Amino acid sequence: MFGRKKKDLPAGARMMHYEGLRGFSQDGPCFMERTEAGLVFRQTNGPAATLPLEKVTGLEMMPERNFMARYHGTTATTAYGKAVKWFAVFHYTTQEGERMLALWYTEPKTGSVLRELAAQIGAATQDYTL
DSSP states (O other): OTTOOOOOOOSSEEEEEEESOTTOOTTEEEEEEEOSSSEEEEOTTSOEEEEOGGGEEEEEEEEHHHHHHHHHSOOOOOOOTTOOOEEEEEEEEETTEEEEEEEEEOOHHHHHHHHHHHHHHTOSOOOOOO
């Protein structure tokens, strides 16, 4: 109990996986780290998945209510009290077509890491033609 060291956690932003990563449990903790290979998503005791940055076509960040309405057709939320869950939705391309990866977080620090990443991958708001 006393004097024990906490297990070393992987580096990177702490989030919870919601959907899109095979082998990761829903609402299970994971860590996102940016490396030369791309974005690496790791579980503390489980698999790791790498998403090359050149495959990422967009990154959206939105509150849980907006995420559920847009992607699941309901406005139900699971948040209790004043805490607001934020969802990060990565859009990326594969040989089969467009895919998405959804993770959620509550920490402002994670939000700032994701905003910085969005600006770097070109997913920030840009001019477009309809």
